[in-house]
Amino acid sequence: MTRSEHLFTANIVDTVIFRSLGKSPSPHLRSLKQAVSEADTELWVPPSVYRELTNYGVEPPKNPYLDTGIEEGWIRVATPLPTNRNTAFDQISDPVEQAQHLADDYLNQQIKYPNTNNWRDASIVALAVRLFEQNTRIRVITHTADEALAQACALIPPEFGYDDIKSEYYNPPQKAKQQFPTVESLSWSMK
Amino acid sequence: MSYDTEHVRNAGNGPAMITGLPTFTDLLTNTNLADLYTAIRQSPGVTAPELIDQVAVSKKTVYEYLHRLERAGLITETENSDGTSTYDAEEFELTLTIRGIEVTITPTLVAVIAQSDPYPVINRVCDEHGFVTFALAHDLVNAHSDGDVTIRQIATLTDLSHGTTYDLVEALYEVHDLGDDDPSLTTYTPDDMDDNELQSELTDE
Numbered sequence: 001m002t003r004s005e006h007l008f009t010a011n012i013v014d015t016v017i018f019r020s021l022g023k024s025p026s027p028h029l030r031s032l033k034q035a036v037s038e039a040d041t042e043l044w045v046p047p048s049v050y051r052e053l054t055n056y057g058v059e060p061p062k063n064p065y066l067d068t069g070i071e072e073g074w075i076r077v078a079t080p081l082p083t084n085r086n087t088a089f090d091q092i093s094d095p096v097e098q099a100q101h102l103a104d105d106y107l108n109q110q111i112k113y114p115n116t117n118n119w120r121d122a123s124i125v126a127l128a129v130r131l132f133e134q135n136t137r138i139r140v141i142t143h144t145a146d147e148a149l150a151q152a153c154a155l156i157p158p159e160f161g162y163d164d165i166k167s168e169y170y171n172p173p174q175k176a177k178q179q180f181p182t183v184e185s186l187s188w189s190m191k
Numbered sequence: 192m193s194y195d196t197e198h199v200r201n202a203g204n205g206p207a208m209i210t211g212l213p214t215f216t217d218l219l220t221n222t223n224l225a226d227l228y229t230a231i232r233q234s235p236g237v238t239a240p241e242l243i244d245q246v247a248v249s250k251k252t253v254y255e256y257l258h259r260l261e262r263a264g265l266i267t268e269t270e271n272s273d274g275t276s277t278y279d280a281e282e283f284e285l286t287l288t289i290r291g292i293e294v295t296i297t298p299t300l301v302a303v304i305a306q307s308d309p310y311p312v313i314n315r316v317c318d319e320h321g322f323v324t325f326a327l328a329h330d331l332v333n334a335h336s337d338g339d340v341t342i343r344q345i346a347t348l349t350d351l352s353h354g355t356t357y358d359l360v361e362a363l364y365e366v367h368d369l370g371d372d373d374p375s376l377t378t379y380t381p382d383d384m385d386d387n388e389l390q391s392e393l394t395d396e
Contacts, residue, residue, distance in 0.1 A: 052353045118344075146342060148341065154380055158381040165380075166378055171377060174361050
């Protein structure tokens with residue numbers, strides 16, 4: 001058996017992708033559940049993505065995009081990621097936190113309005129590095145509709161020795177409705 | 192001879208009577224008026240009967256709106272050799288500056304307002320957050336299509352909720368037909384990336 005046959009594929013998904021699919025129940029989410037099962041994968045989101053999709057206007061708060069998938073076990077919310085953006089990079093030893101800082105810096109360099117809100121964007125990259133740190137037999141696919149973030153996802157994990165990553169960029173964002181809930185988008189086979 | 196004064200630039204280039212100023216601002220709040228102006232702008236030389244077939248208001252309202260747009264100088268009426276009237280739209284910019292914030296109303300923004308029926312989020316943002324926020328969000332969505340901002344940044348810079356921001360992003364991508372025509376996804380891999388900038392960050396430790 002080759003090394004690639006031993007590897008499990010995890011998919012990290014940004015907020016915009018779930019927004020495109022709509023609230024549960026939706027035909028797109030049903031297609032997604034089926035595709036996740038057929039691709040033998042699971043979907044991960046950082047806590048910040050879960051919060052962005054949560055409706056806090058009801059008691060208790062509900063997440064109409066993610067809660068059903070979480071209850072059914074095919075969507076997983078990561079435990080909290082580093083939160084201290086102000087720590088100097090050279091004082092950090094945790095690769096996950098380092099990755100989030102590097103992603104934050106990279107986004108600041110690439111986009112027009114630096115320091116606005118990149119820390120939460122960077123959590124997608126940090127989660128990828130954490131999954132690599134915690135699982136030796138894993139490869140990761142990220143899904144976002146922000147170009148610079150999509151590039152950061154492919155650029156930064158290899159700095160920590162993790163090359164089994166690819167990053168899917170949805171442009172325009174509504175492309176996610178048809179292209180994301182498919183076995184092809186959730187599977188590793190390279191184009 | 193063209194000349195400028197304190198309040199008028201390019202004066203002297205012929206008559207330029209502008210009356211009916213409320214029509215300019217009505218373009219931002221009256222979807223049907225915006226739709227009619229945009230229809231004329233997109234089809235120079237269009238006739239009134241053709242417009243009646245294109246827009247969602249009565250024949251009487253079309254003629255009333257044509258009169259208002261003409262009085263404001265936003266369209267011009269010309270007569271064909273067969274006696275039918277045709278209409279052309281005039282480009283315009285209406286710039287407002289208040290408390291240091293400058294916002295410019297243009298035909299491009301009016302064309303977006305005209306799409307409020309199929310995309311209710313456009314009216315919702317204008318009504319609940321004001322025109323400056325709408326115009327700002329509009330421009331930032333265009334910047335997003337160029338890769339210059341992320342969607343979270345648009346939400347932060349405009350102070351719109353995440354949900355409203357995502358709805359508006361999707362609507363404006365569709366209205367302006369932004370994004371890649373290729374139905375397949377763009378895939379980035381480590382081999383696609385130049386890591387020079389990151390290397391400098393790491394070696395700075």
